[in-house]
Amino acid sequence: MLTDIVDVLATPGDFQPLSMADDGLSLVAADGRSFPINESGYVTIAGAEGLRYQGDDAEMISAREAFLSRGHYATFVEAVTAAVHDALDDAGVDDDASPVLLEVGAGTGYYLSHSLDSIPGSTGVGIDVSLPAASILAHCHPRVGAxxxxxxxxxxxxxxxxxxxxVAFAPRNASEFARVLKPGGQVVVLTDVPGHLLELREPLGITDVEEGKLERLIDQASSHLTPIAEPEIIEFPMTLDQQSIAAQIGMSPSARHIHPDVLGRRIAALPDHMTVTARAAILRFAARSEEN
Ligand SMILES: C[S@@+](CC[C@H](N)C(=O)[O-])C[C@H]1O[C@@H](n2cnc3c(N)ncnc32)[C@H](O)[C@@H]1O
Known part of the structure:
Protein backbone atom coordinates (compact mmCIF):
# COMPACT_ATOMS: atom_id res chain seq x y z
CA MET A 1 0.00 0.00 0.00
CA LEU A 2 1.08 3.57 -0.55
CA THR A 3 1.32 4.13 3.21
CA ASP A 4 4.25 1.65 3.22
CA ILE A 5 6.28 3.63 0.72
CA VAL A 6 5.23 7.26 1.14
CA ASP A 7 8.46 7.98 3.07
CA VAL A 8 10.57 7.50 -0.06
CA LEU A 9 8.32 9.43 -2.47
CA ALA A 10 9.01 13.01 -3.52
CA THR A 11 7.65 15.60 -5.92
CA PRO A 12 9.31 15.59 -9.34
CA GLY A 13 11.51 18.61 -10.04
CA ASP A 14 12.20 19.76 -6.51
CA PHE A 15 11.99 16.49 -4.55
CA GLN A 16 9.82 17.74 -1.71
CA PRO A 17 8.73 14.99 0.67
CA LEU A 18 5.16 13.77 0.38
CA SER A 19 2.81 12.70 3.14
CA MET A 20 -0.64 11.12 3.38
CA ALA A 21 -3.57 13.52 3.64
CA ASP A 22 -7.38 13.62 3.31
CA ASP A 23 -7.78 10.42 5.35
CA GLY A 24 -5.55 8.51 2.95
CA LEU A 25 -7.15 9.85 -0.23
CA SER A 26 -4.17 11.88 -1.43
CA LEU A 27 -0.48 12.62 -1.03
CA VAL A 28 0.53 16.22 -0.37
CA ALA A 29 3.75 18.21 -0.42
CA ALA A 30 4.62 21.00 2.02
CA ASP A 31 3.85 23.63 -0.66
CA GLY A 32 0.28 22.29 -0.96
CA ARG A 33 0.65 20.33 -4.20
CA SER A 34 -1.68 17.38 -3.97
CA PHE A 35 -1.67 14.02 -5.76
CA PRO A 36 -4.99 12.16 -5.45
CA ILE A 37 -4.94 8.42 -4.87
CA ASN A 38 -7.01 6.71 -7.54
CA GLU A 39 -9.84 4.42 -6.44
CA SER A 40 -7.77 1.50 -7.76
CA GLY A 41 -5.10 2.36 -5.19
CA TYR A 42 -2.33 3.97 -7.25
CA VAL A 43 -1.12 7.56 -7.32
CA THR A 44 0.00 9.47 -10.41
CA ILE A 45 3.03 11.67 -9.76
CA ALA A 46 4.10 13.70 -12.78
CA GLY A 47 5.81 17.05 -13.21
CA ALA A 48 4.36 20.04 -15.06
CA GLU A 49 4.83 18.30 -18.43
CA GLY A 50 2.41 15.51 -17.40
CA LEU A 51 2.80 11.95 -18.68
CA ARG A 52 4.28 11.82 -22.18
CA TYR A 53 3.68 8.09 -22.64
CA GLN A 54 0.75 5.74 -22.12
CA GLY A 55 2.69 2.49 -21.78
CA ASP A 56 0.98 -0.84 -22.33
CA ASP A 57 -2.74 -0.74 -23.09
CA ALA A 58 -5.42 -2.84 -21.36
CA GLU A 59 -5.24 -5.58 -24.00
CA MET A 60 -1.46 -5.97 -23.62
CA ILE A 61 -1.76 -6.02 -19.84
CA SER A 62 -4.41 -8.72 -19.89
CA ALA A 63 -2.27 -10.78 -22.33
CA ARG A 64 0.68 -10.33 -19.95
CA GLU A 65 -1.39 -11.48 -16.98
CA ALA A 66 -2.62 -14.52 -18.90
CA PHE A 67 0.88 -15.51 -20.03
CA LEU A 68 2.62 -14.96 -16.68
CA SER A 69 -0.13 -16.71 -14.70
CA ARG A 70 0.66 -19.90 -16.63
CA GLY A 71 4.16 -19.92 -15.09
CA HIS A 72 6.09 -19.86 -18.38
CA TYR A 73 8.53 -17.24 -17.03
CA ALA A 74 9.06 -18.89 -13.61
CA THR A 75 12.77 -19.31 -14.37
CA PHE A 76 13.09 -15.59 -15.13
CA VAL A 77 11.29 -14.51 -11.96
CA GLU A 78 13.44 -16.83 -9.83
CA ALA A 79 16.57 -15.39 -11.44
CA VAL A 80 15.53 -11.79 -10.80
CA THR A 81 14.74 -12.51 -7.14
CA ALA A 82 18.06 -14.33 -6.73
CA ALA A 83 19.86 -11.31 -8.21
CA VAL A 84 17.96 -8.98 -5.84
CA HIS A 85 19.17 -11.14 -2.92
CA ASP A 86 22.74 -11.02 -4.28
CA ALA A 87 22.50 -7.22 -4.54
CA LEU A 88 21.30 -6.93 -0.93
CA ASP A 89 24.04 -9.30 0.23
CA ASP A 90 26.70 -7.24 -1.56
CA ALA A 91 25.40 -4.10 0.15
CA GLY A 92 25.38 -5.86 3.54
CA VAL A 93 21.63 -5.29 3.92
CA ASP A 94 19.89 -7.90 6.10
CA ASP A 95 16.38 -9.03 5.15
CA ASP A 96 15.15 -7.68 8.49
CA ALA A 97 16.58 -4.22 7.73
CA SER A 98 13.39 -3.41 5.79
CA PRO A 99 14.99 -2.85 2.38
CA VAL A 100 13.16 -0.78 -0.20
CA LEU A 101 12.84 -2.44 -3.61
CA LEU A 102 11.90 -0.44 -6.70
CA GLU A 103 10.69 -1.94 -9.96
CA VAL A 104 10.52 0.39 -12.95
CA GLY A 105 8.15 -0.58 -15.75
CA ALA A 106 6.72 -3.04 -13.24
CA GLY A 107 3.67 -3.99 -15.31
CA THR A 108 1.43 -6.28 -13.27
CA GLY A 109 4.02 -6.61 -10.48
CA TYR A 110 4.97 -10.19 -11.32
CA TYR A 111 8.67 -9.72 -10.51
CA LEU A 112 8.30 -7.23 -7.65
CA SER A 113 5.74 -9.31 -5.75
CA HIS A 114 7.92 -12.43 -6.07
CA SER A 115 10.94 -10.59 -4.61
CA LEU A 116 8.84 -9.08 -1.82
CA ASP A 117 7.55 -12.53 -0.90
CA SER A 118 11.08 -13.82 -0.43
CA ILE A 119 12.24 -10.81 1.66
CA PRO A 120 9.76 -10.56 4.54
CA GLY A 121 10.66 -7.09 5.85
CA SER A 122 10.92 -5.39 2.47
CA THR A 123 8.62 -2.86 0.88
CA GLY A 124 8.21 -2.29 -2.85
CA VAL A 125 7.69 0.73 -5.05
CA GLY A 126 6.20 -0.25 -8.40
CA ILE A 127 6.41 2.40 -11.11
CA ASP A 128 4.65 2.11 -14.45
CA VAL A 129 3.22 4.70 -16.81
CA SER A 130 0.33 2.44 -17.86
CA LEU A 131 -2.93 3.00 -15.98
CA PRO A 132 -4.27 -0.54 -16.64
CA ALA A 133 -0.96 -1.92 -15.32
CA ALA A 134 -1.07 0.31 -12.23
CA SER A 135 -4.57 -0.91 -11.30
CA ILE A 136 -3.19 -4.45 -11.03
CA LEU A 137 0.18 -3.43 -9.62
CA ALA A 138 -1.52 -1.65 -6.71
CA HIS A 139 -2.96 -4.98 -5.51
CA CYS A 140 -0.21 -7.41 -6.51
CA HIS A 141 1.24 -7.59 -2.98
CA PRO A 142 0.34 -6.13 0.44
CA ARG A 143 3.73 -4.38 0.68
CA VAL A 144 3.64 -2.70 -2.76
CA GLY A 145 2.80 0.90 -3.44
CA ALA A 146 1.93 1.63 -7.08
CA VAL A 167 13.90 -3.66 -14.43
CA ALA A 168 12.49 -6.54 -16.46
CA PHE A 169 11.97 -5.90 -20.19
CA ALA A 170 11.28 -2.23 -19.42
CA PRO A 171 12.88 1.24 -19.77
CA ARG A 172 16.12 2.03 -17.95
CA ASN A 173 16.91 5.59 -16.87
CA ALA A 174 20.52 5.25 -15.72
CA SER A 175 21.00 8.77 -14.32
CA GLU A 176 17.83 8.59 -12.25
CA PHE A 177 18.67 5.08 -11.06
CA ALA A 178 22.05 6.33 -9.82
CA ARG A 179 20.37 9.26 -8.04
CA VAL A 180 17.75 7.23 -6.14
CA LEU A 181 19.97 4.27 -5.16
CA LYS A 182 21.27 4.20 -1.61
CA PRO A 183 25.08 4.02 -1.38
CA GLY A 184 26.04 0.42 -2.20
CA GLY A 185 22.68 -0.22 -3.89
CA GLN A 186 22.39 -2.02 -7.23
CA VAL A 187 20.25 -2.20 -10.36
CA VAL A 188 19.13 -5.64 -11.60
CA VAL A 189 18.24 -5.74 -15.30
CA LEU A 190 16.54 -8.60 -17.16
CA THR A 191 16.51 -8.09 -20.90
CA ASP A 192 15.83 -10.36 -23.87
CA VAL A 193 18.71 -11.30 -26.16
CA PRO A 194 18.99 -12.79 -29.66
CA GLY A 195 17.43 -16.25 -29.78
CA HIS A 196 14.49 -15.33 -27.52
CA LEU A 197 11.31 -16.90 -28.96
CA LEU A 198 13.45 -18.19 -31.83
CA GLU A 199 10.99 -20.87 -32.99
CA LEU A 200 8.19 -18.30 -33.37
CA ARG A 201 10.12 -15.69 -35.35
CA GLU A 202 9.83 -17.14 -38.84
CA PRO A 203 6.33 -18.67 -38.70
CA LEU A 204 4.83 -15.51 -37.22
CA GLY A 205 6.99 -13.00 -39.10
CA ILE A 206 8.36 -11.23 -36.02
CA THR A 207 11.89 -9.89 -35.87
CA ASP A 208 14.60 -11.22 -33.56
CA VAL A 209 16.22 -9.16 -30.82
CA GLU A 210 18.98 -7.08 -32.40
CA GLU A 211 22.60 -8.32 -32.11
CA GLY A 212 24.81 -6.27 -29.82
CA LYS A 213 21.90 -5.25 -27.57
CA LEU A 214 23.75 -6.04 -24.33
CA GLU A 215 26.85 -4.11 -25.32
CA ARG A 216 24.70 -1.08 -26.22
CA LEU A 217 22.75 -1.34 -22.97
CA ILE A 218 25.97 -1.33 -20.92
CA ASP A 219 27.41 1.48 -23.02
CA GLN A 220 24.29 3.67 -22.73
CA ALA A 221 24.30 3.32 -18.92
CA SER A 222 28.04 3.79 -18.56
CA SER A 223 28.08 7.47 -17.50
CA HIS A 224 26.03 6.60 -14.41
CA LEU A 225 26.14 2.85 -13.84
CA THR A 226 28.93 0.32 -13.90
CA PRO A 227 28.38 -3.45 -14.39
CA ILE A 228 29.16 -5.64 -11.37
CA ALA A 229 29.93 -8.80 -13.37
CA GLU A 230 29.55 -10.36 -16.80
CA PRO A 231 25.91 -10.69 -17.93
CA GLU A 232 24.42 -14.08 -17.10
CA ILE A 233 22.47 -15.69 -19.94
CA ILE A 234 19.32 -17.52 -18.86
CA GLU A 235 17.90 -19.89 -21.47
CA PHE A 236 15.20 -22.51 -21.10
CA PRO A 237 12.55 -24.24 -23.20
CA MET A 238 8.86 -23.41 -22.74
CA THR A 239 6.05 -25.68 -23.88
CA LEU A 240 3.44 -23.31 -25.28
CA ASP A 241 -0.02 -24.01 -26.64
CA GLN A 242 -1.62 -21.64 -29.14
CA GLN A 243 -3.31 -19.63 -26.38
CA SER A 244 -0.02 -19.05 -24.62
CA ILE A 245 1.63 -18.11 -27.91
CA ALA A 246 -1.14 -15.61 -28.63
CA ALA A 247 -0.73 -14.17 -25.10
CA GLN A 248 3.07 -13.97 -25.48
CA ILE A 249 2.74 -12.10 -28.76
CA GLY A 250 -0.10 -9.91 -27.45
CA MET A 251 1.89 -8.70 -24.45
CA SER A 252 4.70 -7.17 -26.50
CA PRO A 253 4.91 -4.72 -29.37
CA SER A 254 6.81 -7.24 -31.53
CA ALA A 255 3.87 -8.01 -33.82
CA ARG A 256 2.32 -4.54 -34.03
CA HIS A 257 3.24 -4.36 -37.73
CA ILE A 258 1.17 -7.47 -38.53
CA HIS A 259 -2.61 -7.21 -39.01
CA PRO A 260 -4.36 -9.08 -36.13
CA ASP A 261 -6.28 -11.31 -38.60
CA VAL A 262 -3.06 -12.33 -40.33
CA LEU A 263 -1.39 -12.96 -36.98
CA GLY A 264 -4.38 -15.01 -35.81
CA ARG A 265 -4.19 -17.20 -38.94
CA ARG A 266 -0.44 -17.69 -38.50
CA ILE A 267 -0.91 -18.73 -34.84
CA ALA A 268 -3.74 -21.12 -35.79
CA ALA A 269 -1.43 -22.78 -38.35
CA LEU A 270 1.13 -23.63 -35.63
CA PRO A 271 1.18 -27.07 -33.95
CA ASP A 272 -1.08 -27.46 -30.87
CA HIS A 273 1.99 -27.35 -28.64
CA MET A 274 5.45 -26.03 -29.43
CA THR A 275 8.75 -25.94 -27.61
CA VAL A 276 9.85 -22.32 -27.68
CA THR A 277 13.16 -20.96 -26.37
CA ALA A 278 13.12 -18.25 -23.72
CA ARG A 279 16.43 -16.39 -23.65
CA ALA A 280 17.40 -13.32 -21.67
CA ALA A 281 20.36 -11.83 -19.85
CA ILE A 282 20.49 -10.74 -16.27
CA LEU A 283 22.87 -7.94 -15.36
CA ARG A 284 23.70 -6.10 -12.16
CA PHE A 285 24.99 -2.54 -11.99
CA ALA A 286 26.23 -0.25 -9.23
CA ALA A 287 26.08 3.53 -9.34
CA ARG A 288 29.30 4.88 -10.77
CA SER A 289 31.32 6.67 -8.11
CA GLU A 290 33.66 9.61 -8.83
CA GLU A 291 36.64 7.23 -8.66
CA ASN A 292 35.44 4.64 -11.21
C1 LIG B 1 7.48 -5.38 -21.56
S1 LIG B 1 6.52 -4.69 -20.25
C2 LIG B 1 7.32 -5.41 -18.81
C3 LIG B 1 6.45 -5.40 -17.59
C4 LIG B 1 7.03 -6.17 -16.38
N1 LIG B 1 8.34 -5.69 -16.04
C5 LIG B 1 7.08 -7.64 -16.70
O1 LIG B 1 8.11 -8.10 -17.23
O2 LIG B 1 6.08 -8.33 -16.48
C6 LIG B 1 7.13 -3.01 -20.20
C7 LIG B 1 6.43 -2.18 -19.15
O3 LIG B 1 7.03 -0.89 -19.13
C8 LIG B 1 6.02 0.08 -19.08
N2 LIG B 1 6.54 1.33 -19.65
C9 LIG B 1 6.79 1.61 -20.95
N3 LIG B 1 7.26 2.86 -21.07
C10 LIG B 1 7.32 3.39 -19.82
C11 LIG B 1 7.73 4.63 -19.29
N4 LIG B 1 8.17 5.62 -20.09
N5 LIG B 1 7.65 4.83 -17.96
C12 LIG B 1 7.19 3.84 -17.13
N6 LIG B 1 6.80 2.64 -17.58
C13 LIG B 1 6.87 2.40 -18.91
C14 LIG B 1 4.87 -0.51 -19.86
O4 LIG B 1 3.63 0.08 -19.54
C15 LIG B 1 4.95 -1.98 -19.45
O5 LIG B 1 4.18 -2.26 -18.31
Missing amino acids: VVADAWAQLPLKDNSVDVIA
Missing part, protein backbone atom coordinates in the same frame (compact mmCIF):
# COMPACT_ATOMS: atom_id res chain seq x y z
CA VAL A 147 2.98 4.90 -8.69
CA VAL A 148 2.12 6.02 -12.21
CA ALA A 149 5.15 7.91 -13.46
CA ASP A 150 7.32 8.19 -16.55
CA ALA A 151 10.58 6.26 -16.32
CA TRP A 152 12.22 8.72 -18.72
CA ALA A 153 11.44 11.74 -16.52
CA GLN A 154 12.73 12.45 -13.03
CA LEU A 155 11.49 9.63 -10.82
CA PRO A 156 9.22 10.75 -7.93
CA LEU A 157 11.65 9.41 -5.35
CA LYS A 158 14.05 10.97 -2.88
CA ASP A 159 17.80 10.79 -3.48
CA ASN A 160 19.49 7.69 -1.97
CA SER A 161 16.19 6.11 -0.97
CA VAL A 162 16.16 2.67 -2.63
CA ASP A 163 18.22 -0.47 -1.89
CA VAL A 164 17.68 -2.36 -5.16
CA ILE A 165 16.10 -1.40 -8.48
CA ALA A 166 14.80 -4.15 -10.78
Whole structure:
Protein backbone atom coordinates (compact mmCIF):
# COMPACT_ATOMS: atom_id res chain seq x y z
CA MET A 1 0.00 0.00 0.00
CA LEU A 2 1.08 3.57 -0.55
CA THR A 3 1.32 4.13 3.21
CA ASP A 4 4.25 1.65 3.22
CA ILE A 5 6.28 3.63 0.72
CA VAL A 6 5.23 7.26 1.14
CA ASP A 7 8.46 7.98 3.07
CA VAL A 8 10.57 7.50 -0.06
CA LEU A 9 8.32 9.43 -2.47
CA ALA A 10 9.01 13.01 -3.52
CA THR A 11 7.65 15.60 -5.92
CA PRO A 12 9.31 15.59 -9.34
CA GLY A 13 11.51 18.61 -10.04
CA ASP A 14 12.20 19.76 -6.51
CA PHE A 15 11.99 16.49 -4.55
CA GLN A 16 9.82 17.74 -1.71
CA PRO A 17 8.73 14.99 0.67
CA LEU A 18 5.16 13.77 0.38
CA SER A 19 2.81 12.70 3.14
CA MET A 20 -0.64 11.12 3.38
CA ALA A 21 -3.57 13.52 3.64
CA ASP A 22 -7.38 13.62 3.31
CA ASP A 23 -7.78 10.42 5.35
CA GLY A 24 -5.55 8.51 2.95
CA LEU A 25 -7.15 9.85 -0.23
CA SER A 26 -4.17 11.88 -1.43
CA LEU A 27 -0.48 12.62 -1.03
CA VAL A 28 0.53 16.22 -0.37
CA ALA A 29 3.75 18.21 -0.42
CA ALA A 30 4.62 21.00 2.02
CA ASP A 31 3.85 23.63 -0.66
CA GLY A 32 0.28 22.29 -0.96
CA ARG A 33 0.65 20.33 -4.20
CA SER A 34 -1.68 17.38 -3.97
CA PHE A 35 -1.67 14.02 -5.76
CA PRO A 36 -4.99 12.16 -5.45
CA ILE A 37 -4.94 8.42 -4.87
CA ASN A 38 -7.01 6.71 -7.54
CA GLU A 39 -9.84 4.42 -6.44
CA SER A 40 -7.77 1.50 -7.76
CA GLY A 41 -5.10 2.36 -5.19
CA TYR A 42 -2.33 3.97 -7.25
CA VAL A 43 -1.12 7.56 -7.32
CA THR A 44 0.00 9.47 -10.41
CA ILE A 45 3.03 11.67 -9.76
CA ALA A 46 4.10 13.70 -12.78
CA GLY A 47 5.81 17.05 -13.21
CA ALA A 48 4.36 20.04 -15.06
CA GLU A 49 4.83 18.30 -18.43
CA GLY A 50 2.41 15.51 -17.40
CA LEU A 51 2.80 11.95 -18.68
CA ARG A 52 4.28 11.82 -22.18
CA TYR A 53 3.68 8.09 -22.64
CA GLN A 54 0.75 5.74 -22.12
CA GLY A 55 2.69 2.49 -21.78
CA ASP A 56 0.98 -0.84 -22.33
CA ASP A 57 -2.74 -0.74 -23.09
CA ALA A 58 -5.42 -2.84 -21.36
CA GLU A 59 -5.24 -5.58 -24.00
CA MET A 60 -1.46 -5.97 -23.62
CA ILE A 61 -1.76 -6.02 -19.84
CA SER A 62 -4.41 -8.72 -19.89
CA ALA A 63 -2.27 -10.78 -22.33
CA ARG A 64 0.68 -10.33 -19.95
CA GLU A 65 -1.39 -11.48 -16.98
CA ALA A 66 -2.62 -14.52 -18.90
CA PHE A 67 0.88 -15.51 -20.03
CA LEU A 68 2.62 -14.96 -16.68
CA SER A 69 -0.13 -16.71 -14.70
CA ARG A 70 0.66 -19.90 -16.63
CA GLY A 71 4.16 -19.92 -15.09
CA HIS A 72 6.09 -19.86 -18.38
CA TYR A 73 8.53 -17.24 -17.03
CA ALA A 74 9.06 -18.89 -13.61
CA THR A 75 12.77 -19.31 -14.37
CA PHE A 76 13.09 -15.59 -15.13
CA VAL A 77 11.29 -14.51 -11.96
CA GLU A 78 13.44 -16.83 -9.83
CA ALA A 79 16.57 -15.39 -11.44
CA VAL A 80 15.53 -11.79 -10.80
CA THR A 81 14.74 -12.51 -7.14
CA ALA A 82 18.06 -14.33 -6.73
CA ALA A 83 19.86 -11.31 -8.21
CA VAL A 84 17.96 -8.98 -5.84
CA HIS A 85 19.17 -11.14 -2.92
CA ASP A 86 22.74 -11.02 -4.28
CA ALA A 87 22.50 -7.22 -4.54
CA LEU A 88 21.30 -6.93 -0.93
CA ASP A 89 24.04 -9.30 0.23
CA ASP A 90 26.70 -7.24 -1.56
CA ALA A 91 25.40 -4.10 0.15
CA GLY A 92 25.38 -5.86 3.54
CA VAL A 93 21.63 -5.29 3.92
CA ASP A 94 19.89 -7.90 6.10
CA ASP A 95 16.38 -9.03 5.15
CA ASP A 96 15.15 -7.68 8.49
CA ALA A 97 16.58 -4.22 7.73
CA SER A 98 13.39 -3.41 5.79
CA PRO A 99 14.99 -2.85 2.38
CA VAL A 100 13.16 -0.78 -0.20
CA LEU A 101 12.84 -2.44 -3.61
CA LEU A 102 11.90 -0.44 -6.70
CA GLU A 103 10.69 -1.94 -9.96
CA VAL A 104 10.52 0.39 -12.95
CA GLY A 105 8.15 -0.58 -15.75
CA ALA A 106 6.72 -3.04 -13.24
CA GLY A 107 3.67 -3.99 -15.31
CA THR A 108 1.43 -6.28 -13.27
CA GLY A 109 4.02 -6.61 -10.48
CA TYR A 110 4.97 -10.19 -11.32
CA TYR A 111 8.67 -9.72 -10.51
CA LEU A 112 8.30 -7.23 -7.65
CA SER A 113 5.74 -9.31 -5.75
CA HIS A 114 7.92 -12.43 -6.07
CA SER A 115 10.94 -10.59 -4.61
CA LEU A 116 8.84 -9.08 -1.82
CA ASP A 117 7.55 -12.53 -0.90
CA SER A 118 11.08 -13.82 -0.43
CA ILE A 119 12.24 -10.81 1.66
CA PRO A 120 9.76 -10.56 4.54
CA GLY A 121 10.66 -7.09 5.85
CA SER A 122 10.92 -5.39 2.47
CA THR A 123 8.62 -2.86 0.88
CA GLY A 124 8.21 -2.29 -2.85
CA VAL A 125 7.69 0.73 -5.05
CA GLY A 126 6.20 -0.25 -8.40
CA ILE A 127 6.41 2.40 -11.11
CA ASP A 128 4.65 2.11 -14.45
CA VAL A 129 3.22 4.70 -16.81
CA SER A 130 0.33 2.44 -17.86
CA LEU A 131 -2.93 3.00 -15.98
CA PRO A 132 -4.27 -0.54 -16.64
CA ALA A 133 -0.96 -1.92 -15.32
CA ALA A 134 -1.07 0.31 -12.23
CA SER A 135 -4.57 -0.91 -11.30
CA ILE A 136 -3.19 -4.45 -11.03
CA LEU A 137 0.18 -3.43 -9.62
CA ALA A 138 -1.52 -1.65 -6.71
CA HIS A 139 -2.96 -4.98 -5.51
CA CYS A 140 -0.21 -7.41 -6.51
CA HIS A 141 1.24 -7.59 -2.98
CA PRO A 142 0.34 -6.13 0.44
CA ARG A 143 3.73 -4.38 0.68
CA VAL A 144 3.64 -2.70 -2.76
CA GLY A 145 2.80 0.90 -3.44
CA ALA A 146 1.93 1.63 -7.08
CA VAL A 147 2.98 4.90 -8.69
CA VAL A 148 2.12 6.02 -12.21
CA ALA A 149 5.15 7.91 -13.46
CA ASP A 150 7.32 8.19 -16.55
CA ALA A 151 10.58 6.26 -16.32
CA TRP A 152 12.22 8.72 -18.72
CA ALA A 153 11.44 11.74 -16.52
CA GLN A 154 12.73 12.45 -13.03
CA LEU A 155 11.49 9.63 -10.82
CA PRO A 156 9.22 10.75 -7.93
CA LEU A 157 11.65 9.41 -5.35
CA LYS A 158 14.05 10.97 -2.88
CA ASP A 159 17.80 10.79 -3.48
CA ASN A 160 19.49 7.69 -1.97
CA SER A 161 16.19 6.11 -0.97
CA VAL A 162 16.16 2.67 -2.63
CA ASP A 163 18.22 -0.47 -1.89
CA VAL A 164 17.68 -2.36 -5.16
CA ILE A 165 16.10 -1.40 -8.48
CA ALA A 166 14.80 -4.15 -10.78
CA VAL A 167 13.90 -3.66 -14.43
CA ALA A 168 12.49 -6.54 -16.46
CA PHE A 169 11.97 -5.90 -20.19
CA ALA A 170 11.28 -2.23 -19.42
CA PRO A 171 12.88 1.24 -19.77
CA ARG A 172 16.12 2.03 -17.95
CA ASN A 173 16.91 5.59 -16.87
CA ALA A 174 20.52 5.25 -15.72
CA SER A 175 21.00 8.77 -14.32
CA GLU A 176 17.83 8.59 -12.25
CA PHE A 177 18.67 5.08 -11.06
CA ALA A 178 22.05 6.33 -9.82
CA ARG A 179 20.37 9.26 -8.04
CA VAL A 180 17.75 7.23 -6.14
CA LEU A 181 19.97 4.27 -5.16
CA LYS A 182 21.27 4.20 -1.61
CA PRO A 183 25.08 4.02 -1.38
CA GLY A 184 26.04 0.42 -2.20
CA GLY A 185 22.68 -0.22 -3.89
CA GLN A 186 22.39 -2.02 -7.23
CA VAL A 187 20.25 -2.20 -10.36
CA VAL A 188 19.13 -5.64 -11.60
CA VAL A 189 18.24 -5.74 -15.30
CA LEU A 190 16.54 -8.60 -17.16
CA THR A 191 16.51 -8.09 -20.90
CA ASP A 192 15.83 -10.36 -23.87
CA VAL A 193 18.71 -11.30 -26.16
CA PRO A 194 18.99 -12.79 -29.66
CA GLY A 195 17.43 -16.25 -29.78
CA HIS A 196 14.49 -15.33 -27.52
CA LEU A 197 11.31 -16.90 -28.96
CA LEU A 198 13.45 -18.19 -31.83
CA GLU A 199 10.99 -20.87 -32.99
CA LEU A 200 8.19 -18.30 -33.37
CA ARG A 201 10.12 -15.69 -35.35
CA GLU A 202 9.83 -17.14 -38.84
CA PRO A 203 6.33 -18.67 -38.70
CA LEU A 204 4.83 -15.51 -37.22
CA GLY A 205 6.99 -13.00 -39.10
CA ILE A 206 8.36 -11.23 -36.02
CA THR A 207 11.89 -9.89 -35.87
CA ASP A 208 14.60 -11.22 -33.56
CA VAL A 209 16.22 -9.16 -30.82
CA GLU A 210 18.98 -7.08 -32.40
CA GLU A 211 22.60 -8.32 -32.11
CA GLY A 212 24.81 -6.27 -29.82
CA LYS A 213 21.90 -5.25 -27.57
CA LEU A 214 23.75 -6.04 -24.33
CA GLU A 215 26.85 -4.11 -25.32
CA ARG A 216 24.70 -1.08 -26.22
CA LEU A 217 22.75 -1.34 -22.97
CA ILE A 218 25.97 -1.33 -20.92
CA ASP A 219 27.41 1.48 -23.02
CA GLN A 220 24.29 3.67 -22.73
CA ALA A 221 24.30 3.32 -18.92
CA SER A 222 28.04 3.79 -18.56
CA SER A 223 28.08 7.47 -17.50
CA HIS A 224 26.03 6.60 -14.41
CA LEU A 225 26.14 2.85 -13.84
CA THR A 226 28.93 0.32 -13.90
CA PRO A 227 28.38 -3.45 -14.39
CA ILE A 228 29.16 -5.64 -11.37
CA ALA A 229 29.93 -8.80 -13.37
CA GLU A 230 29.55 -10.36 -16.80
CA PRO A 231 25.91 -10.69 -17.93
CA GLU A 232 24.42 -14.08 -17.10
CA ILE A 233 22.47 -15.69 -19.94
CA ILE A 234 19.32 -17.52 -18.86
CA GLU A 235 17.90 -19.89 -21.47
CA PHE A 236 15.20 -22.51 -21.10
CA PRO A 237 12.55 -24.24 -23.20
CA MET A 238 8.86 -23.41 -22.74
CA THR A 239 6.05 -25.68 -23.88
CA LEU A 240 3.44 -23.31 -25.28
CA ASP A 241 -0.02 -24.01 -26.64
CA GLN A 242 -1.62 -21.64 -29.14
CA GLN A 243 -3.31 -19.63 -26.38
CA SER A 244 -0.02 -19.05 -24.62
CA ILE A 245 1.63 -18.11 -27.91
CA ALA A 246 -1.14 -15.61 -28.63
CA ALA A 247 -0.73 -14.17 -25.10
CA GLN A 248 3.07 -13.97 -25.48
CA ILE A 249 2.74 -12.10 -28.76
CA GLY A 250 -0.10 -9.91 -27.45
CA MET A 251 1.89 -8.70 -24.45
CA SER A 252 4.70 -7.17 -26.50
CA PRO A 253 4.91 -4.72 -29.37
CA SER A 254 6.81 -7.24 -31.53
CA ALA A 255 3.87 -8.01 -33.82
CA ARG A 256 2.32 -4.54 -34.03
CA HIS A 257 3.24 -4.36 -37.73
CA ILE A 258 1.17 -7.47 -38.53
CA HIS A 259 -2.61 -7.21 -39.01
CA PRO A 260 -4.36 -9.08 -36.13
CA ASP A 261 -6.28 -11.31 -38.60
CA VAL A 262 -3.06 -12.33 -40.33
CA LEU A 263 -1.39 -12.96 -36.98
CA GLY A 264 -4.38 -15.01 -35.81
CA ARG A 265 -4.19 -17.20 -38.94
CA ARG A 266 -0.44 -17.69 -38.50
CA ILE A 267 -0.91 -18.73 -34.84
CA ALA A 268 -3.74 -21.12 -35.79
CA ALA A 269 -1.43 -22.78 -38.35
CA LEU A 270 1.13 -23.63 -35.63
CA PRO A 271 1.18 -27.07 -33.95
CA ASP A 272 -1.08 -27.46 -30.87
CA HIS A 273 1.99 -27.35 -28.64
CA MET A 274 5.45 -26.03 -29.43
CA THR A 275 8.75 -25.94 -27.61
CA VAL A 276 9.85 -22.32 -27.68
CA THR A 277 13.16 -20.96 -26.37
CA ALA A 278 13.12 -18.25 -23.72
CA ARG A 279 16.43 -16.39 -23.65
CA ALA A 280 17.40 -13.32 -21.67
CA ALA A 281 20.36 -11.83 -19.85
CA ILE A 282 20.49 -10.74 -16.27
CA LEU A 283 22.87 -7.94 -15.36
CA ARG A 284 23.70 -6.10 -12.16
CA PHE A 285 24.99 -2.54 -11.99
CA ALA A 286 26.23 -0.25 -9.23
CA ALA A 287 26.08 3.53 -9.34
CA ARG A 288 29.30 4.88 -10.77
CA SER A 289 31.32 6.67 -8.11
CA GLU A 290 33.66 9.61 -8.83
CA GLU A 291 36.64 7.23 -8.66
CA ASN A 292 35.44 4.64 -11.21
C1 LIG B 1 7.48 -5.38 -21.56
S1 LIG B 1 6.52 -4.69 -20.25
C2 LIG B 1 7.32 -5.41 -18.81
C3 LIG B 1 6.45 -5.40 -17.59
C4 LIG B 1 7.03 -6.17 -16.38
N1 LIG B 1 8.34 -5.69 -16.04
C5 LIG B 1 7.08 -7.64 -16.70
O1 LIG B 1 8.11 -8.10 -17.23
O2 LIG B 1 6.08 -8.33 -16.48
C6 LIG B 1 7.13 -3.01 -20.20
C7 LIG B 1 6.43 -2.18 -19.15
O3 LIG B 1 7.03 -0.89 -19.13
C8 LIG B 1 6.02 0.08 -19.08
N2 LIG B 1 6.54 1.33 -19.65
C9 LIG B 1 6.79 1.61 -20.95
N3 LIG B 1 7.26 2.86 -21.07
C10 LIG B 1 7.32 3.39 -19.82
C11 LIG B 1 7.73 4.63 -19.29
N4 LIG B 1 8.17 5.62 -20.09
N5 LIG B 1 7.65 4.83 -17.96
C12 LIG B 1 7.19 3.84 -17.13
N6 LIG B 1 6.80 2.64 -17.58
C13 LIG B 1 6.87 2.40 -18.91
C14 LIG B 1 4.87 -0.51 -19.86
O4 LIG B 1 3.63 0.08 -19.54
C15 LIG B 1 4.95 -1.98 -19.45
O5 LIG B 1 4.18 -2.26 -18.31
